[in-house]
Amino acid sequence: MAARPARLRLWLLLHLLPQVYCEYGMVHVLSEKGSSKGKDYCILFNSQWAHLPHDLGKASLLQLQDQTASVLCSPSDVPDGGFNNQIPMVMRGNCTFYEKVRLAQINGARGLLIVSRERLVPPGGNRSQYEEIDIPVALLSYTDMLDIGKSFGSSVKGAMYAPNEPVLDYNMVIIFVMAVGTVAIGGYWAGSRDVKKRYMKHKRDDGAEKHDDETVDVTPIMICVFVVMCCSMLVLLYFFYDHLVYVIIGIFCLAASIGLYSCLSPFVRRVPLGKCRIPDNNLPYFHKRPQVRMLFLAVFCISVSVVWGIFRNEDQWAWALQDALGIAFCLYMLKTIRLPTFKGCTLLLLVLFVYDVFFVFITPFLTKTGESIMVEVAAGPSDSATHEKLPMVLKVPRLNSSPLALCDRPFSLLGFGDILVPGLLVAYCHRFDIQVQSSRVYFVACTIAYGIGLLVTFVALALMQMGQPALLYLVPCTLLTSFVVALWRRELAMFWTGSGFAKDLPQPPVVVAPVNCPPLPKDSIVPASQQDTEQMTNPTLHVKELHSSASAEEELADTSAKTDQSEISVAHSEKPTAQNKDDLESKCLNAEQKQLE
Known part of the structure; x- marks a missing residue:
């Protein structure tokens, strides 16, 4: 031994x-x-x-x-x-x-x-x-x-x-702003969109504009399958990088164009031009008769992805286009993928935490060259015949003049996983904030924790001068912060199971009782039609019917008391006109909408 x-x-x-x-x-x-x-x-x-x-x-x-x-x-x-x-x-x-x-x-x-x-x-x-x-x-x-x-x-x-290497390159500031901004915007957008979708689901009329994008709830089985696929793909890329890198580039172009379309479509819908639709046809996509403006947007998004695919190796400017497409892709994924419980968030983050640490720190002891599989694949193997780089990263060129910028890593990289995985937790926190009306305390705390974890990653990178698994620092910061906030607010049980969401609470009925809307007497307005006159209730007639019936005296007394209160409220109110009736109905509808929200 x-x-x-x-x-x-x-x-x-x-x-x-x-x-x-x-x-x-x-x-x-x-x-x-x-x-x-x-x-x-x-x-x-x-x-x-x-x-x-x-x-x-x-x-x-x-x-x-x-x-x-x-x-x-x-x-x-x-x-x-x-x-x-x-x-x-x-x-x-x-x-x-x-x-x-x-x-x-x-x-x-x-x-x-x-x-x-x-x-x-x-x-x-x-x-x-x-x-x-x-x-x-x-x-x-x-x-x-x-x-x-x-x-x-x-x-x-x-x-x-041999000039000294700078402790921290200025491009880290750019990467920090892009990463934290993407997580904050994506989490906020995903939470707001999820709540709005729930409201539109229970509304009687969804309106002309409907949400076509559907969210995908992540289950524990899906998490396990996803991690196995990530491990397999990473190992395959390590051994067959020159063959699979073009597959990843093609997938990125397709996914980035979809993400860019999803991010720009809300702004294009506000443009008053191009609302007309294309004529009827039997084509696979065009049979839905999309609007002309949305068709132009789709062409634009595909063109941007194609331009990047052609000029992806232009180090002078292609990195900026790749970052823009990558941010759009991350926002689309944060909006589409949904973790329904904090338990699911914890499982996903912990499993990917182990995955990231293993492939960065453990795999150097298993490879012949002593290189980390994660770093080797992310930066591109030095002995690659194609010299292609994986596009699933945010990258910014080094702004300081140093040998490292010329020799080894001319770009600083941050993988999409380091944005998406904590971003899903941030989105969950924002949804929970809205449902329990906590003034977005979970969302703000988790976003700040993500920023702190990213700063710790940069400090570790500067001190160790080697690639760092960002999830090693991001997962503890975000998970522990969310846990502490829930414990401090005494909502841990509800936060863990997601039971504060509207789908788990009793839903309000479709027809809500009017709020502060007194009944209108029959003879108080000039009816527009006989049908409208018959639909109005008259408490006085109801009392007369009760007096003429052979009911018990106790029932008559109770009903008379209720009727007296109703008559008093009507007597002290002005006789409403047709305009007053419209105002009362408007107030009722507004109160109903507030109850739905």
């Missing part, structure tokens, strides 16, 4: 050593003629060979010598005259990093750039080799080497340096 922890520590040490010595840096390249601006390229170096300055102003600007025709593994690969105060660029292969850098140093080089066609790995060696070498050595990608020759020609200078 003691040998197993020892083997585990050795395995961890072997897997963590390359990461300890691996550092990202930059090589600043410019033409010797000085006719063009310089450009930074990513390099991967090992600080144990030699340290690089953190400031470009302190870095030595030396001539880059293109020796990519050789691999610099033997003295015959050294050109005549050696590398007099130059930085040679040689190809990777055929010998160790130490042999290359030793030949370069002996022949007067001030640094070494090893060009690699494969994935960049840190140049390593043993302790004695590190002590022998005092010039920096770094790896440069083959595509960057070609770009240097194309942009600056053969006569170029370069300076290698």
Whole structure:
């Protein structure tokens, strides 16, 4: 039993050593003629060979010598005259990093750039080799080497340096605003729409505008199936990324167009133009005769998704379009998917909490490369032949100039799941607020808790400098906050089962008794028709009938007392005209609507 922890520590040490010595840096390249601006390229170096300055102003600007025709593994690969105060660029292969850098140093080089066609790995060696070498050595990608020759020609200078990474990039502020805003708007919209739908369901006349979108109540079985599907899809993407990534891109285009249509349709319906409908036809969708304005909206939404699909790899602006489509998709999902109880919310969040933590922190011990499956799939495998990225994330480019922006992760990412999963709880809190009339205390508290959890995620990301499972921080913040609020308000039992909702309470009858609407005497108005006159009740005639009947004296006394009260109220009221009758009926209808609400 003691040998197993020892083997585990050795395995961890072997897997963590390359990461300890691996550092990202930059090589600043410019033409010797000085006719063009310089450009930074990513390099991967090992600080144990030699340290690089953190400031470009302190870095030595030396001539880059293109020796990519050789691999610099033997003295015959050294050109005549050696590398007099130059930085040679040689190809990777055929010998160790130490042999290359030793030949370069002996022949007067001030640094070494090893060009690699494969994935960049840190140049390593043993302790004695590190002590022998005092010039920096770094790896440069083959595509960057070609770009240097194309942009600056053969006569170029370069300076290698490694600026410090900023603790927190400014793009985190943009991601924070987008995420919290989406959760708040989506939760508020979903709760208000659900309550309005309940009211319209019990109203006698739904009106001309009906809600076509139907919500889907999530059950525990659906949650289990969903988690199994997520795990399976993530594993399949890890092993077959280049084949399945295009399927995910196609699904995103379709879902994003639907979400954009759902978000824009309430605004388009307010436009007074294009209300006419298309003629009768037998086409699959057009047989419903949609309005022209809604047809144009559908075409617009599909066009936006197609434009993103074509130009999705344009890093300058495609990310903004992807974020807009992603936010629309999240709002649509929050509006459509409905968790009916806090018990269901707790089950969903806890299961996905375990799922997120497992695939970020546990899977590095199960993969050959030591990479997290979640981070690898979300950011895209570095050895992918397609170089495609999954679109199911909000992404914002790094605003600070840093090696990490050039080399590893030029974008900061936040997955849709980190918005949708807590957002469903926020939507539940808003629905519960409206039903129990709690002044939206649950909704506000849960939204603030989500924002705090997201801030904690960013702090952990800055401190650990590695991908973080956001649900690790978001789930405890939102769940515990909602639980504490319900406990503080002594509504935990009702909040847990969702029993405060209108569907579980006795529904008001369809015809509600008039409120503060006294009966109208028959001879008090000029009737519009004989039928209207017959429909009015006259308490006085009712009393006469009771007096003429052979009923008991007790019944007559009770009825006479009630009639006297009715006659007194009528006697002290003015005789209503036809206009007064309309006003009274209007008041009654308003009171009925308030009772329904």
